[in-house]
Amino acid sequence: MHFSLFRRVLIVAICLVGLVFALPNVFYDRVERHNDAVKSIEAGLPVTPEMTADRALWPDWMPATLVNLGLDLRGGAHLLGEVRVDDVYAARMDAIWPEVRDALRDVRSEVGTVRRQETEGDTLRVRISKPEAIQTAVAAVRKLAQPVTSLTGVGETDLEVTARNGEIIVALSEAERAATDDRTLQQSLEIIRRRVDEVGTREPTIQRQGADRILIQVPGIGSAEELKAIIGTTAQLTFHPVVGRTQDPEANPGGRNLLLPSLDEQGVYYILESTPVVTGEELTDAQPAFDQNGRPAVNFRFNPTGARKFGDYTAANIGSPFAIVLDNEVISAPVIQSHIPGGSGIITGSFSVEESTHLAVLLRAGALPAKIDFLEERTIGPELGQDSIDAGAMASLVAFVLVLVFMALSYGLFGIFANIALMLNIGLIFGLLSVIGATLTLPGIAGIVLTIGMAVDANVLIFERIREELKTARGPSRAIELGYERALSAILDANITTFITAVILFAMGSGPVRGFAVTLGIGIITSVFTAIYVTRLLVVLWFERRRPKTIEV
Missing domain, CATH: 3.30.1360.200 (Gyrase A; domain 2)
Structure with a gap:
């Protein structure tokens, strides 16, 4: 039953910090407007009276991090785009022409004059005035080829150089095409992510789908056309x-x-x-x-x-x-x-100040390596998102109330201690979600509801163990101490296995599955902390104040 002063202060401090970081979510719209104003000012935009008023809605010295609401809760835009990777092949051929020209210039005495031929598609055709030296020209161009580097290591060369009808034909090898496809998709993903984030939206979902498609979901965007305009700006x-x-x-x-x-x-x-x-x-x-x-x-x-x-x-x-x-x-x-x-x-x-700022943002993000054709687009209205929030909030409230009533009726005063810890647990969950910038989706709300039900499992194990120890121990102090100590291993075993499941879901899943895994994993950590340390601190403080001869659990 001994709790050092340092441990008591540390537990209280962790709870207070978590609640402080969770507090902005209670004033979500106000803090969001404050953050948007701060971002605009920091970006160098002219300070308007509206920005000043919005910034004053929340103190600058208070944490202003929010739990980002996902597309299904906040509404937004959904796009599925297909990247034209063939355009990259043609651009690559156009870019390599100066190198081919310089390479052939070094053997000009043998091959004669060099002229690029008009061609459609992803090949480069070069005609020389001395066809009898075509093999010399091919050998000179082949020296430009480089090994293809991919995840599997270094493979064949990136260029295929052949001769046909007195012309040199330069094309990308199959290995280089595959590597180029992968680089193009990765570059497109990164550029879209930087471009959307720079505009000030929150936690977009940008994922590769298949060989040449990209899924883009951005909460808070008014329409799919608005999102296409942001992405399509070159x-x-x-x-x-x-x-x-x-x-x-x-x-x-x-x-x-x-x-x-x-x-x-x-x-x-x-x-x-x-x-x-x-x-x-x-x-x-x-x-x-x-x-x-x-x-x-x-x-x-x-x-x-x-x-x-x-x-x-x-x-x-x-x-x-x-x-x-x-x-x-x-x-x-x-x-x-x-x-x-x-x-x-x-x-x-x-330029105006706004135009120069916007241009700098777009240049930092870079140009898309290839054009994107949008195959699917839709807009989710905020009304649907609000209905989802209301339904999730109602489910959470019902689960929360039922758990509180059950614990109070089953374990009396100790159940009330568990209920206080459960309330702190919810605050800590939102505090941690805010700190890491996580996105809350409907599956995420399901993870929180599940956590509410699971959070008291540890307390049930502890309280039942205390009941057993009261039958054999010499006094209530020893029974409480043994109850916490002997229930600890079972609590850790049960929660570690569930936490491993959450980690696997996060690593292997995507989108909504990850949202569920994040809230479940964080809920496990906070519920173990509140069940083992917060409730024990409350019991110790009560016991030191009352010094009861007998207790009922």
């Missing part, structure tokens, strides 16, 4: 050499060049080389800023590969214009004044 940044400029929108750029309009100069069109020197995929960071004239701009920085390309090109083309292209519009085409070795720069244009 923000693809490229840097191109400038061939010329014109005011004729119908001008023929010639060859494989591009004709793109200027964003700032009305009626001006730039003729650019189609193959970019550097792309936005090689960006590592982008932040809103202001230029030397105080106008909104975006600072950017390349990774080492992009910085090297950028530096080499600027060193070799001083005095030439260099176009910065965003989503097929030329933002600016400055003349290269000097070598830029650091791999960083600034994008200026007719």
Whole structure:
């Protein structure tokens, strides 16, 4: 029955901290508006009176983490998209053409002139003027092939190079296609996740389905069209050499060049080389800023590969214009004044503060590697979600009341102690869910209801053990002590096996199954803590105050 002061303070402190973190969920709408205002201010958006009012709804010094409500509780948008992986193959061939051209240039005396042929699909066709040297050309191009690295290790090369009718045919190998498919899906998943999270939504479900499909579920979005607009925003940044400029929108750029309009100069069109020197995929960071004239701009920085390309090109083309292209519009085409070795720069244009902030967000997220076709879309209204919340709340309340009545009638004062621990248990569950940022779904509510019923199991074992010890022990103090000690192993065995089940469900399941596993696992931890430590502390405090000669359980 001895409880050290440190242990008592620790138990009380854990309970208080858990309740403090659970408290924001009681004022859910108010705290959510406060958090949205804080996010907007931290993102650098202009502070409006509405933001100031929303921020004042909740004290900044109080925890403001909430249990995120899932799609079935809050409403939102559901999309099933199919990634066009074939587009990535064609882009890969277009990107490798400069390397093929340079490789053949080294053996130009043998193969003659080199010309790329127009082709449809995912192959690169190159014709040389000396067909008799076709094998020499094939050998030179094959040196560009690299081993394919995948989860199973290093396999065959990534390129298949063949000769046919005096032309060199370059295509991706089957192993590289499979690896590219996997990289494309993973990159799409990550970019969609960053893009949706940056916009301020809560805990989206973004999962791969099959070989080329992605499931996207985002709570709190008004419609599927709104979600498609967020995901479909490209923000693809490229840097191109400038061939010329014109005011004729119908001008023929010639060859494989591009004709793109200027964003700032009305009626001006730039003729650019189609193959970019550097792309936005090689960006590592982008932040809103202001230029030397105080106008909104975006600072950017390349990774080492992009910085090297950028530096080499600027060193070799001083005095030439260099176009910065965003989503097929030329933002600016400055003349290269000097070598830029650091791999960083600034994008200026007719931006507002909001536009520069949004552009920086999209550039950080990156452009989708391939277009996504949406095969299935639907919107779940908040009314349906509210009905689910009401039904879950009613089920939880009924279970809670029945358990309280049963424990009070069965075990008297000790049952009341168990009921107090059960109330603290619910608060601790929501506190932990808030801290880890978990998403609560209907199956999650089912896990909480199940936890309410299971939470008193440990107390039932303890109290029944105390009853048995009262028949043989010398006094109530010893009976209580032995009851807790001898019931401990059975409690741990029962809860550990259930916890292992919750872990397996979380590891192997997805979506709603994981939601159930999270609340069940957390409920097991908190119920064991409250049953063993909280109820024991309450019993010890009562016993020290009353010093009863006999007790009834």
